[in-house]
Structure formats: C-alpha cells, structure tokens
C-alpha cells in the first residue's frame with residue numbers, strides 16, 4: 001500500500017535516518033534524503049538505493065536548523081514527487097555537559113535541529129496531506145523523550161518537546177487520514193553514539209567494551225544496542241494501513257529502559 005507514496009526523511013545521510021530511508025524505498029516509496037556529509041559518498045548512497053529499489057531517491061542539502069531551508073526541503077520534495085505523504089523528522093545532534101556549563105550555542109542548535117525543525121517541517125507538509133486526506137508523520141524521538149539522564153539538558157528538553165508536538169498534531173488531524181506518532185529508541189549504535197562511547201572511554205579511562213556495558217547501556221536492561229533495522233521496521237508498520245488508528249503515541253523501542 002506504500003507503493004508510489006513519497007517521503008522526506010530529515011537527517012538521512014547517516015545512521016537511523018538512512019536505515020529508515022532504505023526501508024521506505026524498499027517498500028516502494030520515493031524518498032528525499034537530507035543531511036550533511038561528503039558529496040561523493042552521499043551521491044553513491046543515493047544512486048545505489050535508487051538502482052536497488054527502482055524508486056526515485058533524491059538528496060536535498062538543507063540545514064534543518066534554518067526554518068526557510070526546512071520549507072525549501074518540503075517544497076523540493078513536493079515539486080519532484082508531486083506530494084509529501086510521509087514525513088520523518090529524524091535529524092538530531094547531541095551535546096553532553098552539566099546544565100550550568102552548557103554552551104548557549106549548543107543549546108540553541110539542539111533546539112533548532114530537533115524541535116523547531118519538526119514544527120517547521122510539519123507546518124510545511126500538513127496542507128498537502130490534508131488535501132489528499134492521507135499522511136504519516138513520524139518524529140524520531142528517543143527514550144530521552146520519556147525519561148531524563150544527567151548532562152543532556154538540551155537533548156532531553158527537545159525530545160520531550162517533540163512528544164508534546166506529536167500529541168498536539170495528532171489531535172488536530174484526528175478526524176483525517178493523517179497520523180502523527182513518536183518513536184522512542186534506546187541506544188542505537190550510530191555515529192552519534194560512537195562519539196559518546198569515545199568521549200566516555202577517555203573520561204573514565206576504560207576500554208570500549210566496558211564503557212558500552214557499564215556506562216552507555218547502564219540504563220538499557222537488554223544490554224544490547226537497538227538495531228537500525230528494528231527502528232526502520234516500526235516506521236514501516238506505522239506507515240501502513242494496520243496502524244491507521246495509532247496516533248498521538250510515543251512508542252518505546254528501548255530494550256526495557258523506560259519500563260524501570
């Protein structure tokens with residue numbers, strides 16, 4: 001049923017976003033990639049995925065911290081594909097510091113990239129979804145949208161905010177064919193987490209395997225990373241017809257973290 005639909009996935013040149021883009025393309029969905037990186041590497045990711053799946057795969061280099069660039073991203077996808085049926089707000093960054101030492105520019109960047117970009121993208125995509133009476137908005141949040149950890153004030157604030165936005169949008173469009181949900185993964189091994197493993201190994205003078213078990217996965221009862229494919233499969237499920245009554249939810253996929 002997703003064949004010939006079209007999607008925008010913000011922050012999809014790496015990690016979870018690219019995994020979701022791959023799964024959508026394999027389900028027959030045209031995909032607009034977005035995000036930073038080496039131009040030749042991004043072009044190879046784009047062309048390989050297009051060749052493998054036969055759908056249109058494009059890349060737009062918008063910086064989603066800038067409202068006008070978010071609108072340009074949604075507009076470019078609507079122009080190229082004729083519609084934006086599926087919006088995955090996935091772009092995100094992390095910075096770890098005590099709140100009284102947290103750099104103002106990092107605070108602002110995290111709010112802009114995670115929460116403000118979600119608002120601007122939803123605002124731009126929603127009129128087209130309403131006109132077609134069908135849409136799927138998925139905010140890639142985090143277990144940190146449901147519970148906090150120390151030293152992640154900006155990230156935890158932005159992720160909790162994304163869940164508030166998810167619920168509000170879901171209520172506003174509840175009588176239409178549009179749903180809006182948040183996916184809340186625990187730790188997934190991506191470049192964003194590799195950076196934290198590296199920093200913690202240095203800070204605690206511990207080998208990587210001990211940092212992973214004793215520091216990174218300390219709160220994750222399964223003691224294993226969530227896999228990108230698991231997050232992508234949940235996204236595909238939420239896009240399907242069987243999920244049409246699931247809206248306004250924040251679904252943990254966290255190895256039991258938020259069951260504590």
Ligand code: NAD
Pocket residue numbers: 010011012013014015016017034035036037062063064065090091092093113140141142143184185186187188189190191192193
């Ligand atoms: P990642 O670092 O692998 O990928 C982040 C992507 O966002 C990249 O494509 C990057 O280019 C893009 N990006 C960053 N700033 C951008 C900007 N200003 N404009 C456009 N694109 C930008 O990270 P990831 O781990 O795959 O994380 C993806 C999402 O999942 C984030 O929202 C993150 O908070 C969330 N998440 C990650 C984990 C985890 O453990 N990795 C867990 C829960 C939630």
